[in-house]
Amino acid sequence: MKLKIPQYQLSEVLNMMAFKGISEADIKTMMDLGILREHYYRYNSTIFKAGEITEELGIVIKGRVIVENVDYWGSKSILSSALPGKVFGETYALSGHKLMIDARATEPTIVFLLNAQDIMSGKYNSYPWHLQMLKNLLLLSSRRSLTLSLHIFYIKPKKIRERVSYYLSGLASSLGTTEFDIPFNREQFADYLNVDRTALSKELSNMQSEGLIEFKKNHFKLLELDHEELT
Known part of the structure; x- marks a missing residue:
């Protein structure tokens, strides 16, 4: 069977942060x-x-990458989902x-794999792009810190509804719209919020019945947010 490798234009890459x-x-x-190399990964690779x-960080060009935390006993929890333009592994590549x-x-x-250690080493100082890439790495690192802080904020509440509401509200605010796709399927969404999948599905159905949201698979529309309930 012939592999269906995603195609992209370099102009798309130039628009990425x-x-x-x-x-x-x-x-x-x-x-x-x-310093930079392109790599194709099959499903679940x-x-x-x-x-x-690793000295390299990953930049998603086409497709999607899930980043999972793994504890000593092998338990996993989803930290983020990286879509085209998003970066992963930068904290480890830099540190x-x-x-x-x-x-x-x-x-x-x-995925484009960028050698962060080579960029920081200074041996490419004479190249016109070097300073700009250093600035980009600093910006990406600061954004990663924000992403991790938001994840902690989303899973801090005890109630499932509060976790869902915080996450959907935050995403709506960052995207500037009340209708959007989340980067998770239902199982991944439950894992990201650190809740049971069945309980999450039930709560989403309740929120839809109450007129707070509409959703189909990973597509959501916020109809109303009861801010008093979130306090």
Whole structure:
């Protein structure tokens, strides 16, 4: 069976935050130098594995990557879902710390792997793109800190409805719209919120019956938010 490898245009890549201020020629130069490389991953392929050390961070070009936290006993919980333009593994690539996460493709996926240690080493200071890439890495690192802080905020409430409401409200605010797709299927959404899948499905149905939301699979529309209930 012939593999269906996702296709992309380099112009799409240039619009991604990781390559802000970077030209097509700059990307080709980084690839020639081995700092940046393209890799295709099949469904459920592991990209990063807990316990390993990586100097590279991943940038999703096409497809989707799930990032999971793995504890000592092998239990996993979803930390984030990376869609095209999103970055994963940057904290470990920048710090040199052993990975405490697994990253895997949840569909056929193209990833650019960027060697963060090479960018920070200074040996490419003479290249015109070097300073801009350093700025981009700093911005990406700060955004990762925000993402992790938001996840803690979302799962802090005890009630499932509060966790759902906080997450959907936060996503609506960041996207600037009350109708959107979440980057999870139902099982992944339950895992991300650290709740039981059946209990989550029941609560979503209750919220829909009460006229708070409409949803179909991973598509949601916020109809009303009872802020008094969230306090």
